[in-house]
Amino acid sequence: MTTSSCNIELQNITQVFRGPAARSTGGTFTAVDDVSFHLTSDPPGITSLVGQSGSGKSTIARIILGLQKPTQGIVAYRGKDIYKLSRQEYDIYRREVQPVFQDPYGIFNPFYRIDRIFWTAIKKFQLASTRQQGLARIEESLYAVDLRPEDVLNRYPHQISGGQRQRIMLARVHLLQPKFIIADEPISMLDAAVRVLFLNILLDFQQKYGMSTLFITHDLSTAYYVGGNILVMSQGQIVECGNVDDVLTHPTHAYTQMLLSSIPVPDPDARWQEKADIALMEEAPPVVTGNE
Numbered sequence: 001m002t003t004s005s006c007n008i009e010l011q012n013i014t015q016v017f018r019g020p021a022a023r024s025t026g027g028t029f030t031a032v033d034d035v036s037f038h039l040t041s042d043p044p045g046i047t048s049l050v051g052q053s054g055s056g057k058s059t060i061a062r063i064i065l066g067l068q069k070p071t072q073g074i075v076a077y078r079g080k081d082i083y084k085l086s087r088q089e090y091d092i093y094r095r096e097v098q099p100v101f102q103d104p105y106g107i108f109n110p111f112y113r114i115d116r117i118f119w120t121a122i123k124k125f126q127l128a129s130t131r132q133q134g135l136a137r138i139e140e141s142l143y144a145v146d147l148r149p150e151d152v153l154n155r156y157p158h159q160i161s162g163g164q165r166q167r168i169m170l171a172r173v174h175l176l177q178p179k180f181i182i183a184d185e186p187i188s189m190l191d192a193a194v195r196v197l198f199l200n201i202l203l204d205f206q207q208k209y210g211m212s213t214l215f216i217t218h219d220l221s222t223a224y225y226v227g228g229n230i231l232v233m234s235q236g237q238i239v240e241c242g243n244v245d246d247v248l249t250h251p252t253h254a255y256t257q258m259l260l261s262s263i264p265v266p267d268p269d270a271r272w273q274e275k276a277d278i279a280l281m282e283e284a285p286p287v288v289t290g291n292e
């Protein structure tokens with residue numbers, strides 16, 4: 001595996017599913033349709049993948065992580081098809097490309113305390129030679145995501161909050177120091193304050209440790225907050241891409257324009273004005289055409 005270009009490259013990825021939902025199209029459904037883009041860690045950056053529910057975002061995340069083999073196309077890591085990596089190269093890939101999912105509860109084992117998540121990673125990737133060294137690294141990673149070791153390490157997953165569980169996943173990322181984070185709707189189950197905390201940690205990881213993130217969301221305002229680049233996805237295709245400021249201030253594709261116009265207006269005066277306009281329309285006398 002070459003170490004010069006640290007890129008994840010999607011080349012003409014297509015994912016076709018079969019199933020009852022696709023009966024109208026002869027039993028097949030194209031969830032991802034000839035998608036190509038690349039993520040780089042040189043320089044590190046955040047790329048948001050946005051689109052409505054069902055547009056194919058999670059399927060792309062699963063394909064990048066090697067959890068779903070695409071029907072067509074290649075995902076290359078450091079220039080090599082991920083399905084052709086040697087055992088050693090695959091281990092590097094598994095360490096350097098880390099997932100953060102929407103609901104971390106699903107990947108916590110309810111029977112084990114939180115500390116096990118970290119010890120498993122330390123053992124698997126040989127991150128420490130003594131227990132003391134391992135504990136020091138775990139504590140450092142917890143502090144990096146604003147958690148106190150004594151508040152979480154000896155607890156079971158159900159004994160900590162959803163926001164703490166998501167930050168535990170980020171602490172695990174910190175421990176592993178990957179090149180890439182594939183974050184699939186990581187904040188959609190968190191409240192507003194914890195969302196900002198989570199996004200700031202992601203930005204911190206980019207600046208301090210050079211980690212690049214693919215940030216999957218259906219929420220354009222969070223994509224705007226994290227900045228960087230944006231890929232807009234509709235019906236399995238990337239319909240628009242570029243710098244997030246440019247795309248969101250001057251969207252060229254009708255789908256991006258539609259997504260932007262469907263963001264709720266936070267201005268209460270505007271909402272009242274809208275209601276007043278509707279009331280006036282309802283009260284207005286019918287238009288007389290003169291033929292009745």
Ligand SMILES: Nc1ncnc2c1ncn2[C@@H]1O[C@H](COP(=O)(O)OP(=O)(O)OP(=O)(O)O)[C@@H](O)[C@H]1O
Nearest residue numbers: 017018019031052053054055056057058059060218
């Ligand atoms: N294993 C599967 N078998 C059949 N169809 C699938 C499978 N996985 C996903 N799909 C379908 O592919 C389409 C894209 O799904 P995907 O989860 O990638 O969308 P998404 O943009 O991530 O949506 P959401 O934001 O709701 O998570 C959907 O219509 C979904 O039902």
